[in-house]
Amino acid sequence: MTEDPATEAPRPTSVDLAASFEESGVREVLQELDDTMIGLAPVKQRIKETAALLLVDQARRQMGLATETPTLHMSFTGNPGTGKTTVALKMADLLHRLGYVRKGHLVTVTRDDLVGQYIGHTAPKTKEVLKKAMGGVLFIDEAYYLYRPENERDYGQEAIEILLQVMENNRDDLVVILAGYADRMDRFFASNPGFRSRIAHHIEFPDYTDDELLQISEIMLDEQNYTFDPKARQAMAEYIVARREQPHFANARSIRNALDRARLRQANRLFQEATGPLDGPTLSTINESDIRASRVFRGGLDVDRPSQKEAAE
Amino acid sequence: MRLRQGQFSFLPDLTDDDIRTQAQYAIDNGWAVSVEYTDDPHPRNSYWEMWGHPMFDNPDAAAVVFEVNECRKEHGGKYIRVLAFDATAGWESIRMSFIVNRPAEEPGFRVVRQEVDGRSVRYTIESYAVREPEGQRYA
Structure with a gap:
């Protein structure tokens, strides 16, 4: 049932890289990456290089x-909230467009999804x-666990062995x-x-700068049709500086949580202050007090204050 | 005697690539693909042993080929088939079924005649393979 070799299309003798770049839709993915992800310059550079390598290949x-x-x-290494999962999603799309994976879906797992609780x-x-991940990309978050x-x-070793085997034997699939x-x-x-030698691309994700985080916070708000008023924007900038010094700082994820709480406070404030009908801009503006009320x-949180922590130890 | 059951059974054996293409067709139609094996090839034996669960949520057929090959490692000397089950209302039934692995020697079937009620004869068939106990058929 295989195709007769005689009927196969003759091999081309030259290729137009620019044309295949356009055709494959890689440009859109890279453009989207540039537009939607703030900062991460080294990561974007590496992805462009990888895309070029794959096109040539x-x-x-x-x-x-x-x-x-x-x-x-x-392997993607970097602190929490630096966009590893989001970039992985884009990477799956990129590989799909280039034809290196057939479906281009992303399956995100952690240790719990791979390692069992008892023998066998x-x-x-x-x-x-x-x-489940075949034909797509398997993203193992916090792989070191x-x-x-x-x-x-520990049964983790067993999972590692199976992973290594499939990574080697089903490279096409x-x-x-990690x-x-x-x-x-x-x-x-x-x-x-075994893992190091089977992984060709190590990409490091740098932390976001304060300015980038502020930009990210505005984009996040914009996606939900909210805006900062000028004073709130200033407060957010200060918030970012202060939050970075405190424990469990998770870059963009901390910002997302902060904004969620700010929206909560804004809703509360509207309830308490509103005397008549509210217009659209009022409903979608975060003001300074919504941000400043943060702990x-x-x-920071009482449990995380250094003095208390030391006393507890 | 070569067993002719299900789809493609008059064609040469399917390659892994053929299996992948067919399974992908089933998956793209939203059917759940599963792998089953047996050492009792009687046509009325509809209950083959299941090799793992039906694969409800695998978007790619590479997983099916992977499981077929895993099953071959364990039950390489038996019949293995791939099924596609359509769960949509009104169908709720098997839409595809084809054999992907068969024993090296297929002894075939014999006709058994039973005389009943005077000169009437009842016919049935029996696989030569099932005269051996389970686990000892097909070497």
Whole structure:
């Protein structure tokens, strides 16, 4: 039932990279990446390089110069909230448009989805997840949790072995992206050399600067049809500086949470102050008091204050 | 005697790539694909052993080929088939079924004649394979 080799289209003798760049729709993905993601310059640079590599590889394959599927497994390292999942989603789209994955869906998992609770539970669980991800991209968040050196009977090792096997044997079927904090991922790779050698692309996500976070907060609000008034914007800038110094700072995720709470306070304020009908702008403006009421300006949550922490220890 | 059951059974054996294409067709139609195996090839044996659960939420057929190959490792000497189940109201039934693996030797079937009520004869068929106990059929 295979196609007769004689009827196959003849191989092209030259390729137009610019044309295939346009045709494949890679330009739109890269453009979208530029438009929707603030900052992350090194990440964008790496993705552009990867896209170029894949386009050239695709052209080489059309001309019969390359036959092997390149290794596409990646690791994304960076602090929480730096956009790893969002970029992974874009990466899945990019790989799909270039024809390296057939479906282009993203399956996001953590240790709990891969590792079982008792003997014999892990392998079926891991395989189930891998099957779901086939034809797309498997994104393993906080991948270093898979390996727990302190417990030698930990089932994580079993999941790692199955992962490695499928990453090697089913390279055409799925792309695995490991994500996590930089230092812990380094330790994870050091203790699992098999992983390091099977991952071709290591991409580091830098923290956002204060300015970038402010821009991000405005985009987030804009998506939900809210705006800052000028004073609130100033308060948000100060909020970001203060929040960064406090524990559990998670870049864009902290900003999202802060905005959610600001919207809550705004709703409360409207309820208490409103005497008559409200117009659209009033309903969608976050003002200074909504931001300033945050505990961040008073030194963060009680449990996280350093003095108390030290006293507890 | 080559067993002719389900789709494509008069064609040469399907390659992994053919299996993937067919399974992908089923998935694209929204049917749940599953893998089953048996060592009792009687045509009325509709209850084959299930190899894992039906794959309800796999968007890509590579997973089906993966499972077929896993099943071959364990039950390479038996019949393996791929099924596609359509859950839409009104159908609720198997829409596709094809054999993807068969034993090296297929001994075929014999006709058993039973004389009843005077000179009447009842006919039935029996696979030569099932004369051996389960687990010992097909080497």
